[in-house]
Amino acid sequence: MGRKRLITDSYPVVKRREGPAGHSKGELAPELGEEPQPLSVDEAELELLRQFDLAWQYGPCTDASLLPTLAGITRLQRWHRAEQMGLEPPPEVRQVLQTHPGDPRFQCSLWHLYPL
Amino acid sequence: MFSEQAAQRAHTLLSPPSANNATFARVPVSTYTNSSQPFRLGERSFSRQYAHIYATRLLQMRPFLVSRAKQHWGGGVQVKKLCELQPGEKCCVVGTLFKAMPLQPSILREISEEHNLLPQPPRSKYIHPDDELVLEDELQRIKLEGSIDASKLVTGTVLAVLGSARDSGKFLVEDHCFAELAPQQPAPALDTDRFVLLVSGLGLGGGGGESLLGTQLLVDVVTGQLGDEGEQCSAAHVSRVILAGNLLSHNTQSRDSINKAKYLTKKTQAASVEAVKMLDEILLQLSASVPVDVMPGEFDPTNYTLPQQPLHPCMFPLATAYSTLQLVTNPYQATIDGVRFLGTSGQNVSDIFRYSSMEDHLEILEWTLRVRHISPTAPDTLGCYPFYKTDPFIFPECPHVYFCGNTPEFGSKIFRGPEDQRVLLVAVPDFSTTQTACLVNLRSLACQPISFSGFGAEDEDLGGLGLGP
Numbered sequence: 086m087g088r089k090r091l092i093t094d095s096y097p098v099v100k101r102r103e104g105p106a107g108h109s110k111g112e113l114a115p116e117l118g119e120e121p122q123p124l125s126v127d128e129a130e131l132e133l134l135r136q137f138d139l140a141w142q143y144g145p146c147t148d149a150s151l152l153p154t155l156a157g158i159t160r161l162q163r164w165h166r167a168e169q170m171g172l173e174p175p176p177e178v179r180q181v182l183q184t185h186p187g188d189p190r191f192q193c194s195l196w197h198l199y200p201l
Numbered sequence: 202m203f204s205e206q207a208a209q210r211a212h213t214l215l216s217p218p219s220a221n222n223a224t225f226a227r228v229p230v231s232t233y234t235n236s237s238q239p240f241r242l243g244e245r246s247f248s249r250q251y252a253h254i255y256a257t258r259l260l261q262m263r264p265f266l267v268s269r270a271k272q273h274w275g276g277g278v279q280v281k282k283l284c285e286l287q288p289g290e291k292c293c294v295v296g297t298l299f300k301a302m303p304l305q306p307s308i309l310r311e312i313s314e315e316h317n318l319l320p321q322p323p324r325s326k327y328i329h330p331d332d333e334l335v336l337e338d339e340l341q342r343i344k345l346e347g348s349i350d351a352s353k354l355v356t357g358t359v360l361a362v363l364g365s366a367r368d369s370g371k372f373l374v375e376d377h378c379f380a381e382l383a384p385q386q387p388a389p390a391l392d393t394d395r396f397v398l399l400v401s402g403l404g405l406g407g408g409g410g411e412s413l414l415g416t417q418l419l420v421d422v423v424t425g426q427l428g429d430e431g432e433q434c435s436a437a438h439v440s441r442v443i444l445a446g447n448l449l450s451h452n453t454q455s456r457d458s459i460n461k462a463k464y465l466t467k468k469t470q471a472a473s474v475e476a477v478k479m480l481d482e483i484l485l486q487l488s489a490s491v492p493v494d495v496m497p498g499e500f501d502p503t504n505y506t507l508p509q510q511p512l513h514p515c516m517f518p519l520a521t522a523y524s525t526l527q528l529v530t531n532p533y534q535a536t537i538d539g540v541r542f543l544g545t546s547g548q549n550v551s552d553i554f555r556y557s558s559m560e561d562h563l564e565i566l567e568w569t570l571r572v573r574h575i576s577p578t579a580p581d582t583l584g585c586y587p588f589y590k591t592d593p594f595i596f597p598e599c600p601h602v603y604f605c606g607n608t609p610e611f612g613s614k615i616f617r618g619p620e621d622q623r624v625l626l627v628a629v630p631d632f633s634t635t636q637t638a639c640l641v642n643l644r645s646l647a648c649q650p651i652s653f654s655g656f657g658a659e660d661e662d663l664g665g666l667g668l669g670p
Contacts, residue, residue: 141339144260145252158249158589166590170260 130181131190134160137178138194143167146194159192213430223430225437228395230492233441233537239593240508240530242586251580253589255357258574259297259338261595262359265380265573266295270361273378278363283341286366294372296338298358300351302556304329305582328352328558336362336372347374352558357577380573382618385599389539391644396439397537398423398640398651401498401546401606404633405483406476407450415636418653420483424490439640441537442491445606445629446498446546449476454500473502477516484520492525496533498546498607506584507548507576508532508593532575532594540643543600544627547607549576552583563612563628566605570596570616570624599624602641607631611639613648 137160138146146163158166161182167174185191213223267280270293279292286292304327311321334345334354347364354360364374403416421427425436453473487493497503497512504510509531514521517528529535534543550565556578559565569575575594579585599618604627612628625646630637637652 144256145250158253162589166257169590170257172260 130185133178133181134191137164137175143172143174144170158194160194161192163194223433225425225434227437227491228393228440230440231538233492234535235527235529236534236536237530237532239591240532240534242508242510245586247587249587249589251585251587254580254585254587254592255297256339257588257590258357258592258595259295259359261592262380262573263295265383266359266361266378269378269381270295270363274363274376280361283336283338283343286343286372288366288368291363291365291375293361293363294336294338294343295359295361296336296342298354298356298360299335299337299342300354300356300556301333301335302327302329303331305556325555326558327556344371345374346371349374349377350558355553355556355578356581357574357579358572359574359577360572379571381571382620382622382624383573383596383599384620385601385618385622385624386541388601388623388646391538393644394438395538395643396640397542397602397643398439398442398638399445399544399604399606399627399629400442400632400638401445401629402447402631402633403444403480403483404450404631405448405479406453406472407633408452412633412636415632415653416483419632419638420486422651422653424486439491440643441494442487443494443533443542443544444496445533445544445604446496446531447500447607447631448480448495448498449473449500449502450633451500477502481517481519484517484526485523488520488523488526492527494527494529494533494535496529496544496546496606497531499548506586507579508586509546534600538643540602540646541598541600542602542604543575543596544602544604544606544629545575547605547629548583549579550605550608550628552576552578556582561612562605562608563614563626566603566626566628567614567616570599570603570626601625601646602627604629604639610635611637611650613639613650615646 137143143163144167146158146160160178164174164179164182182191270278270280274293281292281294283294283296286294304321304324306321306323306327330352332351334349334351335342336345343366345362349362359380361378362372362374363376363378364372366372400419404412405416418427422432422436423439423442425433427433428436453471453476455472484493484495495512497509501509501512502516503512511528511530514528517526520526531548532543532545534541536542547562549569550562553559553565553569553576554562557565559568569577573596574592575596576583576585579594580587599622601623602625606629608628608630610628611630612626614626616624616626618624623646625641625648627639627641627648629639630650632638635652636654637650640649640651641647642649
């Protein structure tokens with residue numbers, strides 16, 4: 086039998102990372118707005134699309150099936166509908182959607198993997 | 202009108218046969234455009250939710266309602282969303298109505314085991330004094346109370362209410378308004394009388410033989426094979442026939458094949474097969490002589506959800522040889538000689554009848570025109586395709602003739618809108634029970650019923666077989 090098992094053994098061990106200036110304990114939390122690492126371009130775009138999904142002004146975005154091509158409403162369809170209604174959706178969203186056609190992470194909404 | 206024209210000519214029936222035959226050329230249709238494109242469905246996908254159609258309905262109707270509210274209650278009225286409401290402050294809110302009805306058939310209640318309920322028998326009206334109205338907009342919902350008649354309104358109506366929010370969380374309504382009529386293009390001025398015949402509810406395959414005589418009389422009048430030269434001349438002024446739904450009878454929809462065992466029903470044909478053959482022969486006679494538009498109805502072999510798609514031409518092998526036969530969608534919209542027609546086969550009006558206290562079908566028809574939506578109860582209690590881009594049932598502009606088929610009795614009325622719009626409302630009666638059709642005069646926008654009763658075995662008086670009122 087090893088040492089006594091602590092409840093914290095079930096948590097993954099995370100080594101405390103050294104700050105950029107080499108400080109260890111007692112450093113202040115990173116300031117607001119400053120990311121610890123810059124997000125990759127893909128992830129920034131996905132984040133933009135997720136914010137588009139969550140914006141209630143452009144109408145509902147639920148997508149009720151696992152097959153993105155046959156069902157529900159894709160982000161591009163929602164964008165076009167919002168534009169036709171005169172809601173002025175952000176054009177960057179459309180540009181991002183057009184640069185990644187066919188990729189379900191981009192085209193389908195946030196909830197497309199959940200059967201609704 | 203129709204019979205007065207007929208009476209002007211000299212009677213020729215009891216005269217000796219003449220050497221030259223009188224021929225009457227039918228009035229040609231100068232312009233016809235079918236504008237039912239919004240009701241055609243291409244590739245259909247039913248895995249969308251209905252939230253989209255409600256959202257687009259509210260978004261599309263909101264600007265109309267805001268401008269009407271400003272007209273009614275002054276330009277200074279504040280239009281707010283539900284999330285911005287302050288208690289006690291008088292303002293106007295635009296939203297979709299939901300009516301919570303305890304008597305509404307609910308499948309969840311029926312299959313819920315804890316209640317152990319038997320399915321409710323169908324009633325003619327599901328209204329109850331305890332019905333409550335709730336107004337919903339994009340984000341929130343609020344209960345309505347006050348001077349608003351809950352029994353008259355139905356779910357799915359988009360309206361603007363003026364009032365204030367109470368501390369109890371309900372909204373006290375002082376006044377409400379609808380989107381009223383859409384703008385209308387002026388009706389063209391025609392120089393001759395042209396008629397469009399509206400018939401609905403032919404009810405073929407119903408088993409009763411009496412209505413077949415009436416149908417045959419109708420076909421004979423329109424094709425000019427009945428009556429004197431005067432009547433034939435008048436019939437030549439009928440430029441189009443619109444069959445507004447329920448061409449087949451309710452009896453053709455028998456569900457025996459589902460309930461009985463397979464070995465009993467294997468060789469039996471569906472009742473609708475025989476009825477469609479009869480319909481094909483009737484359409485052949487009609488379309489050989491006059492352009493016909495056939496709209497499907499509740500009991501016809503097409504899809505159930507609105508908008509119903511046109512019947513398939515393969516069912517009418519004889520009649521489709523003629524290009525004058527047009528198979529069209531259920532809400533049907535067309536411009537005939539410059540006069541805009543819009544109509545349905547009656548499912549929208551009868552659904553509102555079930556969930557509202559309004560009794561007269563013509564009154565309900567007028568109400569849908571004022572609400573600016575052909576069928577507000579779709580998709581709640583009436584089946585509807587899950588649209589997501591636009592709601593095609595909102596009136597983009599006001600028609601000149603607005604009709605609905607399969608009503609229990611004939612009714613027609615001229616309705617005037619706030620911006621001088623003039624609409625002829627026609628409630629086309631069910632032909633299989635009333636033997637009455639409607640003649641719409643395109644020049645004067647007036648409607649006249651025309652009945653084709655034959656003598657039944659019970660009929661004492663020989664007052665039938667008449668033309669005109």
